[in-house]
Amino acid sequence: MQTPLELAFKDIEPSEDIKALVAEKVAHLETFFDGITSCHVYIRAPHQSQRKGNLYEVTIELRVPGDELVVRRDQDDTAEHQHLKVAVRDAFAAMAQELKRWKAQIKGDVKTHGGPLQGKVVEIHHDEGYGQIIATDHRLIYFHKNSVVDGNFEDLQPRDTVELVVKTGESEIGPQASTVRPISSLQYDPHPKRSGQ
Template sequence: MTVPLQVTFKDMDPSPALESRIRAKAARLERFADDILRCHVIVEAPHRHHHQGRLYRARVEVFVPRGDVIVTREGPLNHAHEDPYVAVRDAFDAAIRQLEDHVRRLRGDVKHHEPVMRRGRIARFIAGEDYGFIETEGGEEVYFHRNSVAGDGFDRLRVGDEVHVSVEEGEKGPQAVVVHPVHRRSAD
């Protein structure tokens, strides 16, 4: 089945070559979802008064049962979008990722992870670095980075401090996603 496609050019002259590229990319969408109802692609040059640095905007709308995928790619800071082909490519790449996510959600393939907080203690810091290791109650050693510590608590942590830690498996072993220092109440 061929995806019904509508191509619109705004504030720019139609380009048969660009339209051909769009049609080829739209035809590839069927590989990711076989129930596409239609696709609408809008390519726009929003600032006609610029002679140089004109940034193109590409919008891909993919209509599927039980939800639509709509992606706009504009690059106010992305000068690669001075080329309309790049803006279209980026929009289709993002649309494919969202379409794949949509299909996974419909199939129920999306995993929902509830963070499991474990208790642990700061085992050690690496000198001069922004990371260290936590030993959990089960004796597992978990890597943690400054960015995983809630708030600005990294600089206040000391070896032996109790923490609650949410752990996931990283490339090199277990690593902390979130670290919450356990604050002791001072005796008044």
Template sequence: MKPTAPVPLEIHFRHLAYSEALETHIRHQADKLGKFHPSIHNCHVTIEQLHRHHTQGNHFHVRMAVKVPGHELIADRQPDQNHAYTDVYVAIRDAFDAMRRQLEDLVRHQQGHVKQHEERPHGHITEIAPDKTFGRIESVDGRWLYFHRNSLVGEDLDKLQIGTPVYYVEDIGDEGPQASSVHPIGKHHILV
């Protein structure tokens, strides 16, 4: 396997002192992304330290934007009530894992390796949280599935609305059925 070129990378630290160790770690993770897509034009990573109560410790928000030909993919890891990112390395790991999955899905789609099933799971968005971090999908058989904004492939939850039709992969989460790899359906959205 031939080595991949370094991924063009921009790193921004907000409310957090510059850290050479963090930068080295992020560069290493970004270069690994090159194995999952052959043409990454740019990877932009922002790490923000959020100020919380002293008893809860520091929380971190990691946002990634990766540009490839014809697409911009977003992975956004924010602390929430269920999972507070108090370890910056965990937040970075999760953001890169989410981006890797999106790149793999995109490459499979572009190469035509997505299995075509007669009945792919689909439905429409019935709820979007006011803070735009999650939503719910109603399947064609009337079931409701939770999805997180990081499950969206090729689109940002801010740009979608209630009623948007979607394809998805169904998984079982901590609290029951949930949707992952959510693909909005429409003329401006990726179809797989």
């Protein structure tokens, strides 16, 4: 993930067991899709249910390129959710289904490229000499100012369109561009044709 997992407990004592379980479940989600940018998990013991005692509420907010997936487990008043580990397990199982559904939806947009990979600058830090690009294959790609060719890093702005070449083998910070070339928006094709069409 681009940013570390954020886990918050409300009306409940933080537990090392639960922290470890959540970290394990997040790692499992990354086996379905390795482009998750952030994950926020909120765990709370809300109201007292007159029928079943204290029910835990687990909310997961997962950011993926261009979207946010949210699962909230509290409405179904399941008796098992009196057990926090079960509530966490069920919430992550639901998120895994959401993630698979989202991935299937975008699959139609992930095309094989006849030409160079393109993308748009989503983040630029002129003072620190780096930025990030969301590519047409939905990956978030890091780039350093030294990778910019046929243009000036200082001139790049968010939403600018670029062609890029991604290094083979991921760095510690994820996919990284070896070359970034600014192009005009008229040349930008967010939906390249599939090969063979």
